[in-house]
Amino acid sequence: MARKRHTAEEIVAKLRQVDVLTSQGRPVAEAVRSIGVTEVTYYRWRQEYGGLKGDQVKRLKELEAENTRLRRAISDLTLDKMILAEAAPGKLLSPARRRACVDHVVAELGVSERRACLVLGQHRSTQRKIPMRSDDEAALTADIIALATQYGRYGYRRITAMLHRAGWVVNRKRVERIWRREGLKVPHKQPRRGRLWCNENSCIRLRPEHPNHAWSYDFVQDRTHNGRSFRMLNVIDEFTRECLTIRIGRKLKAVDVIDTLSDLFILRGVPGHIRSDNGPEFVANAVREWIAAVGAKTAYIMPGSPWENGYCESFNSKLRDEMLNGEIFYTLEEARVVIEGWRQHYNTVRPHSSLGYRPPAPEAIQWPAAHPGPASPATPTVAPARGIH
Numbered sequence: 286m287a288r289k290r291h292t293a294e295e296i297v298a299k300l301r302q303v304d305v306l307t308s309q310g311r312p313v314a315e316a317v318r319s320i321g322v323t324e325v326t327y328y329r330w331r332q333e334y335g336g337l338k339g340d341q342v343k344r345l346k347e348l349e350a351e352n353t354r355l356r357r358a359i360s361d362l363t364l365d366k367m368i369l370a371e372a373a374p375g376k377l378l379s380p381a382r383r384r385a386c387v388d389h390v391v392a393e394l395g396v397s398e399r400r401a402c403l404v405l406g407q408h409r410s411t412q413r414k415i416p417m418r419s420d421d422e423a424a425l426t427a428d429i430i431a432l433a434t435q436y437g438r439y440g441y442r443r444i445t446a447m448l449h450r451a452g453w454v455v456n457r458k459r460v461e462r463i464w465r466r467e468g469l470k471v472p473h474k475q476p477r478r479g480r481l482w483c484n485e486n487s488c489i490r491l492r493p494e495h496p497n498h499a500w501s502y503d504f505v506q507d508r509t510h511n512g513r514s515f516r517m518l519n520v521i522d523e524f525t526r527e528c529l530t531i532r533i534g535r536k537l538k539a540v541d542v543i544d545t546l547s548d549l550f551i552l553r554g555v556p557g558h559i560r561s562d563n564g565p566e567f568v569a570n571a572v573r574e575w576i577a578a579v580g581a582k583t584a585y586i587m588p589g590s591p592w593e594n595g596y597c598e599s600f601n602s603k604l605r606d607e608m609l610n611g612e613i614f615y616t617l618e619e620a621r622v623v624i625e626g627w628r629q630h631y632n633t634v635r636p637h638s639s640l641g642y643r644p645p646a647p648e649a650i651q652w653p654a655a656h657p658g659p660a661s662p663a664t665p666t667v668a669p670a671r672g673i674h
Contacts, residue, residue, distance in 0.1 A: 293346060296330050303327065367394055368404045381416065383407040425455060426463050433469050436635075438607040440471050443635070446642030491558060491584055493524035493596075499558045499584070500529070501597035502546075504537065504566070505604060510615045517624065518545055519604065523560070523596040526637050526645035528628050529553065531604075533621050539569035550579060560584040562594055603631070 291299075299320040306316035317327045371393055372386045383405055390401045402409050419425075428451070432444050439447075441464040445457045493499040502520040509515060518532040518541065532545045546559075559581055561567040568585065576583055586593035608627045614620040632646035 293334065296334050300327075300330055300334060364394075364396065364400070365404050368396065368401060372405055380407070380411050384412055387412055422463075425453065425459075426467065428453070429460060429463055430467060430469070433464075436607075437611070438471060438603075441469070442638065443642060446636035447634075450636075491560070493522075496522060496525050497554055497556045499523045499560055500556045501560045501594055501600075502542075502567075503562060503594060503597045503601060504564065505601050505609075507605075507609050507614070507620075509617065509620065510613055515617055515620060517604075518542065519597060519600060520545065520549060521597055521600050522556075522645075526596070526600075526639060527632050528600060528645075531624055531628050533617065533624060535617065537566065539566050539572050542566050542572055543575050546576070550581075555580050558582045558584045560586065560594055560597070562586055562591065563588050 299322070302320055303313070303316045306319060307313055314324065317324050320327070322330075368390050371390050384407065387398065387401045387405055387407050390396065390405070391398055398412065399409065401407075402412050425448075428448065429441075429444060432447055433439070436443070436447075441461050442457060444464070445455070445460045448455055448460065491499060499522075500520060501523055502518060505517045505519060506514055507517070513535070515533060515535050516537045518530075518537050520529045520531075521527065522529060529549055530545060532541065534541060559576060561583070563585055566572070573583060591598050604624075604627075608624065612623060614623065631644075633644050635644055636642035637645050
C-alpha cells in the first residue's frame, strides 16, 4: 500500500492536534500515535512547520512558488543570454546560417534544440528539414560565376535575364541565393538626387512617347595610355534606350555634331526633338539653324541641371562604369574599335532594366510602327518606361 503524502495544511492541522492533546496532560508519544505517524516524522514536521497556522502555510507556499518561478525566469534569461552570446558573431539572415548556428549552440552549450530554435528565431521544421539541391545546381552556379566574371558590373537581376536568354528556367530568387552564397556583389550606386521643376523643355515636361520622338546627345571624355584626352559624342533614342552612335575624336566641334546628326537623320529619319545640355557645341548658331532647317526641335536643359538630361546621363554612367573604367586604350583607333563593340553589345545583348531586362535594339524588340493605334497580337508591346536605367 502506497504511503499517503500529507499536504502542508494537513501537517499543520496534525501538529495543532498534538499540541491540544499534550495540553490536556496526555503523553507526547500517545498524542503522536493518535495522528498516525512516528515520532521521527512528528519532530521533523515540528522543526519545519512548528508555530505556523493555516493561512501562514498558504502564504508560505505562494512565496515558494513565486521564488521558484523567479529563479526559473532568471535561469532562462541567463541561458538565453548565453545562447545569444554564442551566436553573436555575424548576422543570421538565411535559414542555412540559422541552422548551422543552432547546431553550434546545441553542441557548445548542451541546450535542447527546441530552446536554441526559440531564442534564435528558427522554426523547428526548418531546422530539421534536410536541404535538397537540384541536380543542375553545380552547372547553374558555374554559369552564374562565368557571367559575373565576364560582366563584372551586372547585378543578379541582369544575370538572371541573361540566363533566361541562354535557356535556363530559373527564377530571380534562386539566382540571388547562389549570388550571395558565392560572395558576388556590385558596389553601391551613387545616391539619388531629386528633380527640380524647370522650364517647359525639361525632361519632366517632355517625355518620349514612341521611337524617334526624342533623342539625347552628350559628350564624354577619357584619355589614352599616353595621357592625351579624347571625346565621345553619344546619341541615344530616349524611348527605345538604343545607343544610335558613339563618335570618337581628339576634338569634336559643332561641325562634327552636324556631321554625326546628318548621318543619323539619313539612316533613321528626323526625330521630333533633340535634347542636350548648353555646351558650346550644342548651342552654336550653326547647329541650331541646321536642326531647325531639317525639321527637328531642340530641347535644352536648364544650366547646371544635368539630371534633366537623365536618359543620356544614365547611359554615360553605364559606358564609364562598364567599359571606360576597365579598359586602357593605347591608340585612338583601338578606342574606336573597342567602344563600338561595346555599343553593339549594349544594343543587342545587354539586358536593360527599364525594358523588362531586354536589350534595346530594334532587332531584339519590334516596336509598333504607328504608336497611336493598338498593337497587333503578334507584336510584343512594351510600355514606355517612366524611369531611367
